Amino acid sequence: MPTSAQYSTNHYQFMHPSLISASELQAQLNKAIVVLDCRFNLMDKTQGLTLYRQGHIPGAFYIDLERDLSSAVQTHGGRHPLPDFERLQEKWRSVGINQHTTVVVYDDSRMAYAARAWWLLKYMGHADVRILDGGFNAWVANKGAIDRREPAAKSGGFKMDLQANKTVNRDTILEESSLTLIDSREPRRFQGLEEPIDPVAGHIPKALNFFWQDVSDDKGLVKSLDLQKAHWSNLPTTENLAVYCGSGVTACVNIFSLHLCGIDAKLYPGSWSDWCSYLPQTTASHS
16 A cells, blocks of 8 residues: 555645645645545446445545536537536535635546546636645545545535636637647547547547646656646647547546646537547548
């Protein structure tokens, strides 16, 4: 099992208001912080809740990728369409989120699902959202307390203010020639060499490939600011960026990394699963 020393961020980590270490969260846990457990497994969709019930950060509420952070799949719109925001607003209220609440989100998947929750909260206008660096594994390695009890529902006054300019859709991509597209999937999927999920392999024409897992190490710790900046150093521009992945989930990890570097980027929520739904099912785009 990893030790707390392996998860120590002091030797390389930079301070950023959108990140929190396990030791920092331990020190602040009894304060007015809302913690959200976002663990999930696309191959076993009950696993996240099962793990939560086996043990979670004390006081954390479980947030499900598909029940809470997505809406029903349609013909178009991708495999994880954006949620019904009125419903999600009620969810945030039920876990005690107010306008000035500090919210901490975590998972055990290198931020794959925590970043989706982070992005949605920011998109809905919430200012203070932080991702737990290293996720649940870092919490355990730092000997953080574990609880099996589900906290009682609370009453928060969260009121959304949707940032509608933070997304793009298929029409925007087709119409805006100045848009720089970032594909967050692994290189083999980007290159169309394999496609384990969607019916068509390939990528959106002119997209650039920046694999989402490259912004963290194999323990899920966020790489240093210098390495974040180096990761994006080959971008031709930092203006008018839009990020996508398979279904708009792991793209949020890249958006988080760009955010750490002071770069704004939009999300294409439907991502490749939406884009390829308009293509002949035997056609791939590799240009």
